[in-house]
Amino acid sequence: MPPGGNGRVLVVACGALAREILAVTRQRGLGHLDVTCLPAILHNRPEKIPAAVEAAVTERGGDYTSVFVAYADCGTGGALAATCARLGVSMIEGPHCYSFFEGNAAFAAHGEGTAFYLTDFLARQFDAFVWRPLGLDRHPELLPMYFGNYETLVHQVQAEDPDTEARARRAAELLGLRYEKRFTGYGELETALAAL
Template structure:
């Protein structure tokens, strides 16, 4: 499985828990800052893996590729995770629609983003060097919603710090990894709900 680096760890944990004969090959999570490169990198790695595996699956949603990843999947006969982005997989698309209907200015965090916020957001946007740009970047946001897969005290503190660093209040929504597990089970052709024998 070619997985987005931002979800590779939970994907590997689910694969191990379910005992699936799947190897996880992550791509760099910072590709999300250049989504136009995701499809090309997936194509490249899929080509490299084709000689070693009878089947390759794609552990990405569309992730801002605007259909380019789907085109690669069609051309190579591959399947990917459902949805527009990993937030759909963790929380469910309809649940996210509700969040955005309630507050259109909702900024989403996953566990990965909470842990890596200083690097993947603040540093990548230059806010570590030009903090005065914060209000320009985040002026239209009104809250941060953390889609918490494995919440604990340390991770909650990191999520709170991430929200505070962009001047927004934090809402915690515990999602677990059940949505991701169901999507992966469908992707690898394993029947049964999470926790059930496949």
């Protein structure tokens, strides 16, 4: 992909990160970044993420000095990293957003196999991205099958907001999990964007 000469950076992002990316770009004065978001619902079919990212980079990337992909692996099993390498674009480090929000090293050190994670986005969109797609609104008897091995719902807070926290607490209650709140801020997403 030949780089454009306009000095601008295209950020191809997961739609679940749109609010956070826009907040970071405003706070850090990163006016040279242009953001295009792909549908967050792609996370329900992660095998489709690499092709969607490639299409966005191919369609728009040639007009930019560089392209950055604001996705971690996100369940693609390394396919997204391979696609980015082939296209010559960089991407955020880590297995998923729960890891880079907390910090990849800190997240790995926790080793929390019994924790279910919600970012602010997922707390706000819990019904649309978890409850209804898993059929729990129609078949609550499936709850132990999906969440029986979890003990805690960890709400990774990017920005303090009482409504978002109330939604995360409601999700924990619906799932029958202990609620834990961790303020992460924007974590390594902010670091990665600031470096652009």
